[in-house]
Amino acid sequence: MGFFGTDCATCHSNTARGSSAAPGLIGYALDSKYADQPLYTYFDYMRSNMPPGNAGWFTDQEYADIVAYLLELHGAPAGDAELEGTEEALSAIMIVPTPEG
Ligand code: HEC
Numbered sequence: 001m002g003f004f005g006t007d008c009a010t011c012h013s014n015t016a017r018g019s020s021a022a023p024g025l026i027g028y029a030l031d032s033k034y035a036d037q038p039l040y041t042y043f044d045y046m047r048s049n050m051p052p053g054n055a056g057w058f059t060d061q062e063y064a065d066i067v068a069y070l071l072e073l074h075g076a077p078a079g080d081a082e083l084e085g086t087e088e089a090l091s092a093i094m095i096v097p098t099p100e101g
Pocket residue numbers: 003004007008009010011012021022023024025029033042045046050051052066
């Protein structure tokens with residue numbers, strides 16, 4: 001789980017379902033809040049705001065790796081290649097709600 005476990009899970013929980021300290025990052029967040037938006041929106045929010053006080057701490061590829069890990073936890077189908085941490089690549093992927101939630 002890489003950086004997620006050490007730098008995000010303290011607030012968002014190991015399952016990324018959230019805690020009293022922070023909202024869930026998968027489930028509702030991906031099925032509803034960020035649904036029908038490019039993956040770049042989700043990535044850019046993270047890079048610009050997380051972790052609080054240390055936004056932009058990671059490289060773009062490291063943030064993309066966190067996004068890939070979260071998509072896996074969410075149960076999204078895996079792509080055949082590593083998720084690339086570029087605006088172009090992330091803008092080309094749309095977040096689609098999971099059928100039946
Ligand atoms: C110190 C606690 C804390 C840590 C550590 C933290 N977050 Fe957050 N995160 C929050 C809080 C609080 C919010 C809600 C902010 C708001 O609504 O304004 C949030 C919101 C988010 C959101 C937006 C969720 C939504 O529903 O829009 C994402 C995505 C996110 N965090 C990802 C991360 C990632 C990735 C990391 C690790 C690199 C991380 N966070 C580390 C506290 C934290």
